[in-house]
Amino acid sequence: MSRASPWTPANLQPDCREDKKRRLPQGHTGEVNSSRSAHEDLDDMFASLSIDSVLAQENSGERPKDRKRKSCQENAGNLTNALPDDVLENMFASLSIDSRVTSTASMRSGKGSFIILDDNILAGGNSDCTTTSTDSRRPRSEVFIERVNDLLLRHVGTRVRVFEIRFDLNSTHAAHLDKWVQFASEAGAQDVKLSLCKNTTSCPEHFVTANRYNFPLHCFGDGRQRSSMRKLDLTNCIFTPPPDSGAFSSLVCLYLVRVTITDSGIQNICSCCPILRHLRLARCDNLVNVRISHEVLICLDIFRCKKLVSVEIHATCLLIFEYDGREVHINYASTPSMRFLVNKFGHQNGYLSDGVEGMKRIRKITLTFLWPSEKPSYTLYAIKFTAIQFINLFILPSWNNVRGVAYLVKATPYLKRLRLEARSGDHHYRDDVQVSWPEGISLKRLRFITVGGFAAQAPLVELLVCMVHAGARSRRTYLQIDPHHHLCKGLGRWVREDVGDKPARDRVREAARETLRSRLPPSVKLVIK
Known part of the structure; x- marks a missing residue:
């Protein structure tokens, strides 16, 4: 630095460096x-x-x-x-x-x-x-x-x-x-x-x-x-x-x-x-x-x-x-x-753009499904994204949103891990709703499904049943259910929020056993936290 230091005192003594x-x-x-x-x-x-x-x-x-x-x-x-x-x-x-x-x-x-x-x-x-x-x-x-x-x-x-x-x-x-x-x-x-x-x-x-x-x-x-x-x-x-x-x-x-x-x-x-x-x-x-x-x-x-x-x-x-x-x-x-893509839109649903097709090394994505869209654009997932192996999703579990997730996993046939974080717990399980899922879903490599904020929401339950049946039944698949909500700290790092009513979470755990256990294939191991 060419300029003189602004910190040089005027009365600096010659022996000032004797003891640093x-x-x-x-x-x-x-x-x-x-x-x-x-x-x-x-x-x-x-x-x-x-x-x-x-x-x-x-x-x-x-x-x-x-x-x-x-x-x-x-x-x-x-x-x-x-x-x-x-x-x-x-x-x-x-x-x-x-x-x-x-x-x-x-x-x-x-x-x-x-x-x-x-x-x-x-x-x-x-x-x-x-x-x-x-x-x-x-x-x-x-x-x-x-x-x-x-x-x-x-x-x-x-x-x-x-x-x-x-x-x-x-x-x-x-x-x-x-x-x-x-x-x-x-x-x-x-x-x-x-x-x-x-x-x-x-x-x-x-x-x-x-x-x-x-x-x-x-x-x-x-x-x-x-x-x-x-x-x-x-x-x-x-x-x-x-x-x-x-x-x-x-x-x-x-x-x-x-x-x-x-x-x-x-x-x-x-x-x-x-x-x-x-x-x-x-x-x-x-x-x-x-x-x-x-x-x-x-x-x-x-x-x-x-x-x-x-x-x-x-x-x-x-x-x-x-x-x-x-x-x-x-x-x-x-x-x-x-390799890693995090796209969290605050008030809209995330999507995979055409640019992702050129990412030959992409492995993990984080998206949002936080808007209960009446007419989801399923055509966004007409292309196969074969490199993606890990997906994290924030989801408002409406029927249209879970269908959008189904089309997304269909476009990622080599998916290994899926994490869903439900942002609403006011949709309780009902058995009087029928929904048509996309044909040709193949999830032969899917081994781990984790769901946070689970409250036995009917759309979410049906989505989980659809995915585990689309996976290979000859190998073990793990489905982990957690009624706690989680925060994403970036790059898929999740931190549990220990808030809410404990009796309500206990009721959710019991509802998970009643609504899921009997509908899962023998190759699926259900873990309730």
Whole structure:
């Protein structure tokens, strides 16, 4: 960094480096989360996947350290495609977890310090920041800024790996935030996170829209020099990346939550972040028509951007795409490597578009059947999707919806696992309704059916009976019934909700035994949780 550090004190003494330990707070240091090392390994893996493509463009000679790193990355470009599906899924699940390090100070590690600036600074547990009786009468933000400034002053010259700010700040505090971000840049921080909200939740929209902090891109170079940052996580900020900049060429993961960014800003990200692997856009309400064009992007997550109309994806290495929000047009223009697809429309039924036909490696999908459509478009499933082996469905168990599910499983003849999460329990079993199922359903490989939120709904019962009879009777099939509702945490990771009336769940279990056990083939094992 060419500019002088804003943190160099005027009266710095020559012997200030005699004891570096004095720069580290000795008070409230907290404990580093045990998962941090796993996150470091994942970040290192992501950084190595295609960093060689960036190094190859550099004209300068390689240092011995660079040659060693490059030798370990020689064949990393195809690493993710060679991984088993379960390993790949767990890897991304771990990477997306929002790890918390409850420390306001920093902890030493072999790769640098962790600096976490949050509410703990105000708790008075840090011995370097003296607590006075007047602090309680001052604004929280004023006390926080003063203590952060004091803490960072003691860290001048310290190598930093993780730098996080989690506090309710906005554009009125820009002068201080700019200095802190520049400190992170000059300290070589690889993981930078700004969560500028209160108590880890988003501030009121009318407030943050007018007062969001504009992330200072200039702190990471003028475009000719790459920064060391590999992961950037912003909440309640403004992010305006330039069309051509080398400042973020080392960025591997980018998470934007309630961030003000435009459609052109997303295209600029794709052009100036050549080794970006994971992109998350959550509640970015200025996005309308998003076009993602990236050669090495692996995971794309778009979550509840309320003005979004369309998404177009050109990403030949993309393995995972998760969408959750209003119904939009999604064009899978070029996604031949896709393995996992999550498409959760909030108030409409999900569907498989024609683009899925070109995904020769697609194995797992998550869709919604949450709208009791009177005339479902069964023609959407006229094509056979032979690669799909796992299906997760949120379903409102109306008769038309369960027929739609039947046509979906007919289009996926190699299905191995099916999970249904019923979102309504007010449809009780009746035996006076007849429904015609699609002909030619063959589920010879279906071995596991799991149903959450089961309440003996008549349409759902009939659908289960239809599917188990369509499977091969010579091999064991497991049907698991659970009256509890579940939440999907992404990529098919389900968490049980232990709410509701226990006697009512007991009645559902008894109804499941009465309505299902006698109608199942001998090859089906019924498990009621």
